[in-house]
Amino acid sequence: MEQDGAVEAVGVFGALVAGIGWVLKNLALAFWNLGYALTHPGLWLDWSDKEAITRFVYYGGSVEFFFVVFTAFLVFTGIGLWRNSILWGGVRVLEGIANTLGRVFAWAGLLMVLQQVIIVFMQRIFARAEISLGFGIPVSFDISWWSEELKFYNALVVALCLTYTFVQKGHVRVDLVYSAISFRAKRVIDMLGSVLFMMPMAVLIWLYSWFFLWRHLIVPNPSASNTLEQLLMKSRALRWNVETIGFSPNGFTAYFLFKVLLVALCGLIFIHAWAFLWRSYLEWKEGPESEDKYLDLDVLEAVEEPHVPSQS
Template sequence: MIDALSWLFGHIGLGFYHFFYAVTHPGLWLDWSNKESLLRFVYYGGSTEFFFVLFDIFLVLTVAGVIFRRFMWGMVRVLEGFANFVGRAAAWAGLIMVGQQIIIIFLQSIFRLGEITMSPFGIGFAHSVTWYGEGLKFWNAIVVGLCVSYAFVQGSHVRVDLIYSGVSHRAKKVIDMFGSLFFMIPFAVLAWMYSWYFLWRHLITPKVSASDKLELMLRKSKIVKWNVERTGFSPDGFDAYFLFKILILSFIALVFLHGIAFFYRSLLEFIEGEEAQDKYLDRDTLGAGEEAYEGTH
């Protein structure tokens, strides 16, 4: 127990040191023309050190928010506003997906074309119909990956309620805080640490893994080179599957950030009581007289 506590508080203390060291020495991990800097970025992006840097930032912001409640409300509004902005922008991918599917059906089934050429802003862009057909999955992945926290803010996510609706306001907030701290955020942290290396294994060679130590990473930097995954399921199919890996990380980052936002909102609503319920919450509306249908779109 003593060793575990020593390890925990030691890493919390080192988190502040690593944060300030990284900020004051950006060239050590952002100068990707230096292959050692690239491998440092890869290593620390999914490391324990990075987790404790984020944990320390969370602790500082939480303490500041408890002392200055308006500051915590400000963080909630910024994080929820960011989730709404990203989700509302990404939702347009659904319209693009539908339009692209209609184009594919008409040009392939009616006009029997095997290639589609588009020229936005005068720039020619030609690919096979198969490429566009497989590319539909990318637009769908954008909606799924980038609208997750937006759906949570809007209250359109799926809930399984066994006891929640029958308990008091403050009991609900305790349940919400517990869910944020012990389900949403831990899931996001674990998923990030595995997905981070999953992405980089499809961007560079030799392959990297979560078990690699920094010394091994730096040795690999002598032979590392870019090897971006561009292999489709078919010879002329969609060939940018590395974008799906980036979307996985974006999805996880949004869940992590909204887990924090939801914890802060639940804490503030617990402290301030029922009058603070849904305070500053920016939800979409269909207009006056349409309240019965809201939440179903």
């Protein structure tokens, strides 16, 4: 029994060492992979070549791509730990991206309402079967197409305004401990949350959504389990097969855009986890006086009513 336990312990230790070696090897190779990709863009950006499309699909969900992004994060974080002003700059840039996207695409909610009003008027009052927009050569689709397109506006708000809402502290926080602990303890919890929850969740959903997107754009369907060699073999028969089937015969014909938004959502969550980690660390280091430093919050200013003197 003792001998079996010792053998098992050695096996676990060996696996741990092998895992650490694998991580270190991929971190080192990340610099080579990034340099090679930047110096040979035709291998993955020349989409007139079927093999280039295949390489783009493969590397978008590959271990190599993950370690390139992760290494960039580690390098920038390391430099920022040395010069905190650089880290604050990264926070401001990433939060600025989230705020800009949110403030722009939040208007999709208004477009959704206006389009729904037009649809109701065209159907119930004018009894029209289609809506045409534009001058000269107008864009004309069946009313069911415009009705189903409303879902896309909703998807724009959800996917591209989620990190904006996070920056603006608009998400509901259910806490039993958080509100009762010290300022620096809160920042530690925030750092752990970004590393243990936000980043892994974004990576897992990305791996699913990336190939989910491309299975609705090209055939033969790529798979996350395929090696690069297997996908290159499939590329001989590759052709575009963009998803255009709606829920109704004349419905919305660009459902692949929902898959694009899913990928964008994962990317935004991942890079904003960086900003949240960096901000939490900097606020932990600098203390309560740095809370919400450089944070660009939207505030509705109350309109002051003119003072009317009372008459006796």
